[in-house]
Amino acid sequence: MAVIPVDIAGRPYEVHVGSGLLPRLAEIAGPRLRKRRVPIVTDANVHAACASMVDAALAAAGHEAAWRVLPAGEASKSWNQLAATVDWLLAEEVERGDHIIALGGGVIGDLTGFAASILKRGCNFIQVPTSLLAQVDSSVGGKTAINTPAGKNLVGAFHQPALVLADLDLLNTLPRRELLAGYAEVVKYGLLGDARFFDWCVAHGAAMLAGDADLREQAVAHSVAAKAKIVKADERETLGLRALLNLGHTFGHALEAQTGFSDRLLHGEGVALGMILAARFSARRGLITAAAADRIAAHFADVGMASEIATLGLNCDGQALVAHMLHDKKMDAGTLPFVLMKDIGEAFLAKDVDLAEVATFLGDQLTR
Numbered sequence: 001m002a003v004i005p006v007d008i009a010g011r012p013y014e015v016h017v018g019s020g021l022l023p024r025l026a027e028i029a030g031p032r033l034r035k036r037r038v039p040i041v042t043d044a045n046v047h048a049a050c051a052s053m054v055d056a057a058l059a060a061a062g063h064e065a066a067w068r069v070l071p072a073g074e075a076s077k078s079w080n081q082l083a084a085t086v087d088w089l090l091a092e093e094v095e096r097g098d099h100i101i102a103l104g105g106g107v108i109g110d111l112t113g114f115a116a117s118i119l120k121r122g123c124n125f126i127q128v129p130t131s132l133l134a135q136v137d138s139s140v141g142g143k144t145a146i147n148t149p150a151g152k153n154l155v156g157a158f159h160q161p162a163l164v165l166a167d168l169d170l171l172n173t174l175p176r177r178e179l180l181a182g183y184a185e186v187v188k189y190g191l192l193g194d195a196r197f198f199d200w201c202v203a204h205g206a207a208m209l210a211g212d213a214d215l216r217e218q219a220v221a222h223s224v225a226a227k228a229k230i231v232k233a234d235e236r237e238t239l240g241l242r243a244l245l246n247l248g249h250t251f252g253h254a255l256e257a258q259t260g261f262s263d264r265l266l267h268g269e270g271v272a273l274g275m276i277l278a279a280r281f282s283a284r285r286g287l288i289t290a291a292a293a294d295r296i297a298a299h300f301a302d303v304g305m306a307s308e309i310a311t312l313g314l315n316c317d318g319q320a321l322v323a324h325m326l327h328d329k330k331m332d333a334g335t336l337p338f339v340l341m342k343d344i345g346e347a348f349l350a351k352d353v354d355l356a357e358v359a360t361f362l363g364d365q366l367t368r
């Protein structure tokens with residue numbers, strides 16, 4: 001097992017990564033669970049898979065789970081489910097010093113974290129991420145949010161969890177497509193700042209995805225440590241450092257928007273394609289070499305992910321994709337910063353990108 005500290009000033013916490021952690025939930029959370037009833041927010045799929053294990057683990061330590069079970073899927077990150085969840089927490093008489101448990105993927109973590117941030121002006125929560133994407137990205141760093149008709153994650157708060165418990169056993173039943181989508185965020189840490197870790201992904205990614213437990217622990221622990229370092233240095237994304245975690249996200253956001261934020265393209269699949277596009281666009285600008293950009297695309301193709309947007313059947317031109325980008329929450333005083341790459345492991349924030357150039361580039365990629 002690995003324990004990674006996230007040393008945020010005034011609110012440090014630990015991320016535990018390993019097998020068999022969920023049955024030890026009460027032991028690891030320790031005195032954070034200070035009452036008999038423990039409020040747990042989850043979704044219907046995770047509840048069906050994990051509730052009996054959690055109930056037993058809590059009962060053995062003299063606790064009882066109070067479950068709030070939301071429908072699975074992105075639609076639960078809504079004002080309605082937020083309000084209903086907050087009302088439920090109030091009915092459960094949750095106090096500021098209590099810890100709410102978010103047991104699920106990114107949707108549950110984001111919604112529960114936001115509810116915790118506003119309940120009684122801020123109470124504690126524990127992230128128990130059940131997807132690879134949530135384990136390596138969304139459960140760490142304190143970004144919480146819901147979606148509104150105006151866009152995804154536009155309403156939320158920075159609110160750090162008190163503890164993160166990433167049980168690798170939960171990945172064993174994850175559909176391969178979801179595992180791959182989460183893997184994009186693992187590769188991201190190599191591409192943005194650690195060329196040796198990208199090499200590790202090329203060497204071991206396939207075996208990790210196939211189920212090798214040691215490799216899974218290495219992948220998740222390394223990713224969490226990389227994110228912890230960035231979040232410690234730039235918690236509120238004001239210094240241009242945390243923004244590097246958005247590598248691939250601006251291009252990916254346009255692809256997700258064009259596919260209606262649907263099952264046609266999962267977030268991580270959009271991020272993988274977005275990182276390939278960011279690398280190719282960087283190569284077009286004479287930054288990274290074309291060979292390095294090809295190497296990135298080849299790795300995603302090797303593990304079974306789409307690496308060409310021409311295969312998505314998007315039925316649009318480059319200008320339409322750029323139009324989606326203008327609604328991106330990363331817009332800043334009328335300009336859109338892009339994370340580009342000087343090399344594998346050397347991402348940087350470019351604030352001088354001409355969107356007409358991006359539209360031409362995307363048009364070429366759509367017909368490649």
Ligand code: GLY
Binds near residue numbers: 138141245246
């Ligand atoms: N997922 C990007 C971040 O946490 O900053």
